[in-house]
């Protein structure tokens with residue numbers, strides 16, 4: 578049933594449950610756990626990071642600062658392992674025009690997603706904008722998936738030149754969610770320095786619906802010339818402007834641009850009681866409800882409900898939690914189908 582519901586949702590499962598690296602092999606669409614521990618790899622191969630993959634070719638940034646285009650060894654397919662942007666790479670460079678270079682192995686993953694297809698992200702920047710209309714269930718689902726892999730999250734509210742009130746509203750909704758909310762504009766440059774400061778030292782990834790302005794913001798931040806697209810054209814074409822996840826390393830910043838999407842499912846069959854662990858605002862209240870365990874849903878004398886009533890947790894954030902809980906419960910009920 579999980580398989581069916583995943584297909585209905587038009588896509589791949591999300592990521593993994595704890596512990597991060599080990600769980601990556603489970604699920605219907607496998608995202609594998611990555612290569613062997615670095616300690617076991619002892620040879621003359623070069624080392625670097627995967628910037629992007631196109632077909633069976635990968636572009637790698639070597640530790641020497643050079644970029645290499647490499648073919649992917651067939652054994653990855655046998656291991657049901659797809660190298661991703663952000664993966665640590667072990668490779669043998671080619672010997673000129675005649676001789677291909679090879680991507681031979683990847684390091685163990687600290688985190689991984691199928692959608693967007695990226696590895697080793699430490700800070701997920703979830704991008705929303707006044708247009709297209711924000712889908713906060715999508716944002717909260719991504720946020721929960723990140724928490725489960727111990728990835729930090731921030732909300733970037735772009736196009737603040739069009740409407741500054743969205744960021745204000747979201748600051749209230751996420752006040753106790755351990756998630757900074759930054760107003761920014763790729764058009765005017767407003768707020769860009771604060772985003773840059775947040776990104777320092779992290780492996781970042783911009784994710785969110787198509788057309789929110791991820792590539793525009795990166796162009797402003799990094800001085801790159803990533804392709805961007807009009808929203809009206811996107812809708813009529815029904816396509817993303819950015820098609821591939823790509824890691825950009827510029828001025829000491831490491832950040833991935835990814836293709837936008839509007840559907841996302843929890844990839845793992847997850848015990849519904851685990852979902853609440855992805856909500857930092859619930860943590861201080863754990864153990865204070867009448868029932869144990871409590872799903873913080875409709876139970877009487879629930880401390881989370883009381884906190885919502887008292888204005889400590891935003892009612893909209895809780896309502897979206899309950900919607901996601903309903904989904905996780907349905908998948909759990911159908912887990913043996």
Ligand SMILES: Nc1nc2c(ncn2[C@@H]2O[C@H](COP(=O)(O)OP(=O)(O)OP(=O)(O)O)[C@@H](O)[C@H]2O)c(=O)[nH]1
Pocket residue numbers: 735736737738739761762763764765785786787788789790791792793794804805806807808811816817818819820835836837838
């Ligand atoms: N007014 C305004 N428009 C913006 C801003 N950022 C992006 N846009 C516009 O929004 C549209 C989409 O921008 P993109 O950067 O292509 O969006 P994206 O999130 O990368 O989209 P995908 O690659 O399809 O996922 C373009 O027409 C941009 O000019 C902004 O800060 N302000």
Ligand SMILES: [Mg+2]
Pocket residue numbers: 791792793804805818819834835836837
């Ligand atoms: Mg883009």
Ligand SMILES: [Zn+2]
Pocket residue numbers: 866871872873874876878879880881882
């Ligand atoms: Zn409760």
